[in-house]
Amino acid sequence: MNLKISQQILCRAFEPDVSLREFELAEEIIHMTQHFTPADRIKVYQHSISGMHYRVMEMVFPVCLQILGDACFANLANDYLWSTHSRKCTLDQYGDHFPDWLDEQIDKHDTLKDFFYLPDLARLEWGWHQSLFTQDDAVFKLEDLTDLTNQHGTSLVPQLSHSLFLFNSPYPVYDIWLSHKNAEPKETYQPDLQHHYHIIYRMDTVEIKAVSDMVYRFIELCQTGLSLADMEQQYEKETFVGLYELPSMIQSGWVTGFIADHKKGQQV
Amino acid sequence: MADSTLSNMAGPISGTGVGLRHCHIQDVLFNNPDIPWFEILTDNHLEPGGPVKHALQTIRQDYVFSFHCVGMSLGGVDPLEINYLKQIKQLGEELDPIFVSDHLSFSTLNGQHYNELLPLPYTEDSLKHICDRILQVQDILNRQILIENPSSYLSYQHSTLDEWDFMNELAKQADCHVLLDVNNIYVSACNHGFDSNKYLSNIDFSRVKEIHLGGYEDRGHYLLDAHNHPISDEVWELFKTTIGQAPEIPCLIEWDNDIPALEVLQQQASIAEDIRQNTMQEALLESA
Numbered sequence: 001m002n003l004k005i006s007q008q009i010l011c012r013a014f015e016p017d018v019s020l021r022e023f024e025l026a027e028e029i030i031h032m033t034q035h036f037t038p039a040d041r042i043k044v045y046q047h048s049i050s051g052m053h054y055r056v057m058e059m060v061f062p063v064c065l066q067i068l069g070d071a072c073f074a075n076l077a078n079d080y081l082w083s084t085h086s087r088k089c090t091l092d093q094y095g096d097h098f099p100d101w102l103d104e105q106i107d108k109h110d111t112l113k114d115f116f117y118l119p120d121l122a123r124l125e126w127g128w129h130q131s132l133f134t135q136d137d138a139v140f141k142l143e144d145l146t147d148l149t150n151q152h153g154t155s156l157v158p159q160l161s162h163s164l165f166l167f168n169s170p171y172p173v174y175d176i177w178l179s180h181k182n183a184e185p186k187e188t189y190q191p192d193l194q195h196h197y198h199i200i201y202r203m204d205t206v207e208i209k210a211v212s213d214m215v216y217r218f219i220e221l222c223q224t225g226l227s228l229a230d231m232e233q234q235y236e237k238e239t240f241v242g243l244y245e246l247p248s249m250i251q252s253g254w255v256t257g258f259i260a261d262h263k264k265g266q267q268v
Numbered sequence: 269m270a271d272s273t274l275s276n277m278a279g280p281i282s283g284t285g286v287g288l289r290h291c292h293i294q295d296v297l298f299n300n301p302d303i304p305w306f307e308i309l310t311d312n313h314l315e316p317g318g319p320v321k322h323a324l325q326t327i328r329q330d331y332v333f334s335f336h337c338v339g340m341s342l343g344g345v346d347p348l349e350i351n352y353l354k355q356i357k358q359l360g361e362e363l364d365p366i367f368v369s370d371h372l373s374f375s376t377l378n379g380q381h382y383n384e385l386l387p388l389p390y391t392e393d394s395l396k397h398i399c400d401r402i403l404q405v406q407d408i409l410n411r412q413i414l415i416e417n418p419s420s421y422l423s424y425q426h427s428t429l430d431e432w433d434f435m436n437e438l439a440k441q442a443d444c445h446v447l448l449d450v451n452n453i454y455v456s457a458c459n460h461g462f463d464s465n466k467y468l469s470n471i472d473f474s475r476v477k478e479i480h481l482g483g484y485e486d487r488g489h490y491l492l493d494a495h496n497h498p499i500s501d502e503v504w505e506l507f508k509t510t511i512g513q514a515p516e517i518p519c520l521i522e523w524d525n526d527i528p529a530l531e532v533l534q535q536q537a538s539i540a541e542d543i544r545q546n547t548m549q550e551a552l553l554e555s556a
């Protein structure tokens with residue numbers, strides 16, 4: 001039997017939707033001993049695969065786990081694993097689609113309806129996890145800002161920290177996240193009309209900061225690569241707020257440098 | 269053929285090191301424990317930056333590292349993941365490991381990653397296949413790698429070679445080295461019903477560059493290589509035999525789940541070193 005076929009037969013047997021015939025086929029190619037049947041041997045691997053992925057999910061989404069409880073979270077993690085499959089040979093990006101996948105599950109399952117805010121909470125946790133491992137940034141000194149603006153005016157294009165992620169939600173999921181991090185139980189939140197904006201970023205550790213919608217919008221504009229002048233033309237209000245906040249954004253490590261627009265791509 | 273001396277500038281290692289896990293990094297950073305070397309799980313450190321990466325760079329100033337990988341899928345039939353190998357190479361340039369190792373297994377099929385060390389049938393076909401891939405990996409990394417014998421829970425009806433013969437042939441044909449996990453030998457021997465001592469007496473020790481020791485979990489009708497227990501008496505016995513064959517080989521204590529304080533790992537390492545010293549002394553006395 002060629003290598004590919006034996007691997008296909010074995011791996012098919014791990015899948016939850018394996019047919020009886022497919023499973024029997026796998027059993028047939030495996031050695032057995034009296035107390036350790038091929039089916040049991042396959043199950044060892046199946047559990048090990050699930051367990052490995054569960055441990056990653058548990059690490060990346062600890063507050064989702066607290067809220068759902070071990071059993072429910074384990075079921076979801078297992079369904080997620082076998083319905084989406086890991087796309088990388090390492091597990092560092094595992095869970096990237098979990099928030100979107102949760103959105104679908106909440107629509108599908110009545111038992112999850114009360115957890116309407118959970119996909120956003122998972123997004124917040126994913127952002128936190130991502131921020132921790134991003135590339136380090138160059139340090140930009142606030143003192144250099146005046147010289148730079150005198151020299152280049154508003155042709156500057158702000159550069160953002162690699163560790164910076166934007167997060168917004170109609171639910172106060174950051175408060176929920178915080179209360180669970182402090183191990184304080186909190187009632188299920190009822191939505192109101194407010195919207196919540198946050199910046200996730202890394203200084204020494206990962207921080208999450210609530211910001212105004214204007215600051216959030218300014219950071220979003222920075223992500224599009226517009227110069228301050230272009231922003232001013234198109235988005236006057238946001239740019240005004242952004243420029244006012246720029247020194248504190250530099251001190252927080254959100255803005256880590258500038259590119260002069262007329263010298264395309266040249267870090268200044 | 270890749271020449272390990274070209275890319276590997278780290279000094280030689282000896283004694284028993286421990287696997288460096290996240291929970292011990294601060295301890296190592298601040299207390300500089302008396303541990304001869306560390307093995308890091310490469311796949312956990314391929315991120316471009318962050319505090320853990322900085323900590324590793326600092327620790328590397330005082331300790332030698334080896335890299336242990338799980339994602340190469342050397343026995344797999346999907347194309348090798350060149351990007352992953354390049355990341356390992358890049359990390360190697362930063363941390364200059366003494367060894368780079370992965371397993372005799374596959375973990376990927378049809379683009380699906382199981383992130384698990386799945387067993388291979390031991391046939392001439394799979395031997396040729398894995399040797400070709402090891403040669404490719406060694407070319408990309410520009411160094412020889414070590415292949416570890418896995419612990420396994422199933423074997424194939426159509427296998428025609430014993431694992432030890434497969435390992436020996438693979439090391440010879442791919443001109444690579446062997447990472448011999450003594451606990452894995454014991455676990456697989458119990459799960460498949462072969463004799464661990466037969467494994468040890470047939471392995472070509474001239475290719476073995478590193479030994480792993482870890483703890484299994486007894487699940488009644490099988491043993492699980494859970495790396496969550498102290499090393500068992502049976503495995504210490506096998507280790508004694510191993511060291512009798514190759515007294516100078518560096519060893520490593522692996523503990524990955526329910527990880528205890530670093531001192532516990534150091535205690536395990538010192539048991540290994542005591543066994544090494546005693547075995548060497550006994551051999552000396554015998555020859556005298």
Ligand SMILES: [Fe+2]
Pocket residue numbers: 416449452480481482522
């Ligand atoms: Fe090992």
